[in-house]
Amino acid sequence: LKEGKAEVLHKPGEAFYNPAQVQNRDLSIAVLREFFKLRDEEAASKKKDGKEEEKHQRRVLEGLSATGLRAIRYAKEIEGLTEVVANDFSAAAVESIDRNVKHNKVEEIVKASHADASLLMHKAKQVEKDKFDVVDLDPYGSATPFLDAAVQAVNEGGLLAVTCTDLAVLCGNHSEACFAKYGCTSLRGKHCHELAIRIVLSSIESHANRYKRHIVPLLGVYMDFYVRVFVRVYTSASAVKWSASKQSMVFQCTGCGAYHLQPLGKVVERGNSIKFLPSLGPPVGELCELCGYKHQLGGPMWSQPYFQPEFVGRVRAQLWGDQAGFASYKRVCGLLTALEEELVDQPLFYDLSVLASLLNVVCPSNAAFAAPLLKAGYRLSHSHTSPMAMKTDAPVEALWDIMRGWVKDHPVKKLKEGSPGFRLLQQESKHIVDPDFTVTAEQRKEDKASRSTPKYMPNPTPDWG
Numbered sequence: 001l002k003e004g005k006a007e008v009l010h011k012p013g014e015a016f017y018n019p020a021q022v023q024n025r026d027l028s029i030a031v032l033r034e035f036f037k038l039r040d041e042e043a044a045s046k047k048k049d050g051k052e053e054e055k056h057q058r059r060v061l062e063g064l065s066a067t068g069l070r071a072i073r074y075a076k077e078i079e080g081l082t083e084v085v086a087n088d089f090s091a092a093a094v095e096s097i098d099r100n101v102k103h104n105k106v107e108e109i110v111k112a113s114h115a116d117a118s119l120l121m122h123k124a125k126q127v128e129k130d131k132f133d134v135v136d137l138d139p140y141g142s143a144t145p146f147l148d149a150a151v152q153a154v155n156e157g158g159l160l161a162v163t164c165t166d167l168a169v170l171c172g173n174h175s176e177a178c179f180a181k182y183g184c185t186s187l188r189g190k191h192c193h194e195l196a197i198r199i200v201l202s203s204i205e206s207h208a209n210r211y212k213r214h215i216v217p218l219l220g221v222y223m224d225f226y227v228r229v230f231v232r233v234y235t236s237a238s239a240v241k242w243s244a245s246k247q248s249m250v251f252q253c254t255g256c257g258a259y260h261l262q263p264l265g266k267v268v269e270r271g272n273s274i275k276f277l278p279s280l281g282p283p284v285g286e287l288c289e290l291c292g293y294k295h296q297l298g299g300p301m302w303s304q305p306y307f308q309p310e311f312v313g314r315v316r317a318q319l320w321g322d323q324a325g326f327a328s329y330k331r332v333c334g335l336l337t338a339l340e341e342e343l344v345d346q347p348l349f350y351d352l353s354v355l356a357s358l359l360n361v362v363c364p365s366n367a368a369f370a371a372p373l374l375k376a377g378y379r380l381s382h383s384h385t386s387p388m389a390m391k392t393d394a395p396v397e398a399l400w401d402i403m404r405g406w407v408k409d410h411p412v413k414k415l416k417e418g419s420p421g422f423r424l425l426q427q428e429s430k431h432i433v434d435p436d437f438t439v440t441a442e443q444r445k446e447d448k449a450s451r452s453t454p455k456y457m458p459n460p461t462p463d464w465g
């Protein structure tokens with residue numbers, strides 16, 4: 001099998017290999033290249049400030065390596081790596097890693113290791129120089145059994161890359177299992193994939209906090225059948241005090257899906273010290289003010305940004321600039337462009353098709369829905385996890401104002417009395433936005449002709465072509 005610069009001799013049944021994960025591996029290579037560049041830039045700026053330059057060996061651990069394909073690609077496609085440890089606890093997998101390392105002539109860099117990944121990481125954490133610059137976890141299902149060791153085995157400012165494929169658990173089908181594994185309750189809804197990313201981040205942060213460490217997310221995505229996050233790990237007892245203020249509970253209505261976030265607390269600075277204040281009471285009552293149904297409680301989830309737009313842009317440019325090297329560059333660049341255009345500071349979103357289906361009415365176009373919100377000064381974007389997403393800083397009442405305006409001209413099919421949609425239509429308008437404001441067909445045509453990204457997107461598509 002060939003992928004990137006690696007060629008793997010693969011016996012079916014011997015070690016796990018999934019061709020569909022090429023996107024995951026391509027993305028990871030581009031992220032690692034940019035991460036090491038970032039570290040070089042940081043070291044250079046420290047040197048400029050007269051501080052001692054930190055020497056990094058550039059060691060990577062692939063804790064769950066199967067055929068060794070990913071580790072071999074890292075060694076061949078990322079410049080300057082000194083060591084890549086390709087570990088697996090299956091003897092057959094290690095045999096396959098050994099064979100493939102030789103076949104690809106990367107014995108100098110890639111070292112096969114036969115151990116339980118957690119045990120290996122717990123050993124590595126004991127000596128500073130044995131810690132890794134990058135720890136990559138790509139398990140079957142959830143990565144949570146490995147997190148405790150992983151957050152300790154990464155060196156200062158190092159990178160932890162985590163895949164979780166248990167989306168049924170993370171997306172609200174097995175909320176109880178989610179709580180058991182991640183310490184967070186998942187919820188259903190169109191935003192469930194973004195919530196999944198945020199739950200994984202919250203879980204990593206909580207493991208890190210036990211060792212006076214905290215995370216800084218660089219990039220998180222939902223792809224195909226998994227979520228993948230890349231976070232840097234730092235040590236700081238004082239930064240850990242802010243952790244609860246970076247996470248929120250989610251109160252979500254079981255009728256209309258309206259959600260409200262409640263940070264676990266806030267931190268106030270008093271002189272030289274900081275004080276943590278737990279949140280006071282829930283942000284909403286037991287019943288939803290819009291439709292009268294009950295709220296469900298989900299979380300905690302990471303409610304700070306889950307990606308850094310500038311870093312995402314750099315990774316995208318990396319993939320775009322090496323089209324011959326990355327088989328999946330088009331798909332991954334598309335995904336990263338969508339991610340970069342998301343409102344970075346607005347957790348979760350509403351889905352236009354859900355708003356319309358609650359009222360049993362034909363769905364407005366994105367542009368028709370966006371116009372009144374933008375006119376009123378709110379921001380709006382889509383989400384890389386859903387094309388019908390409306391991610392906005394407008395209150396949910398404004399969205400229903402628009403939908404009530406929409407139904408004036410579009411017939412509502414039968415709605416059951418007492419249903420959430422029926423109750424939403426009974427509500428008085430909150431007059432937060434002008435629901436009758438619209439963009440004309442002429443303006444839309446102009447928009448389409450003048451740019452690839454509609455005007456209602458916050459950031460025009462960057463010039464990366």
Ligand SMILES: C[S@@+](CC[C@H](N)C(=O)[O-])C[C@H]1O[C@@H](n2cnc3c(N)ncnc32)[C@H](O)[C@@H]1O
Nearest residue numbers: 016064065066070088089090116117138139140
């Ligand atoms: C999904 S596969 C890894 C795929 C690989 N990262 C890739 O990109 O092709 C998961 C691997 O983890 C290994 N594994 C599961 N639990 C492990 C543990 N506790 N320690 C080490 N390896 C483990 C399995 O044997 C399997 O080969």
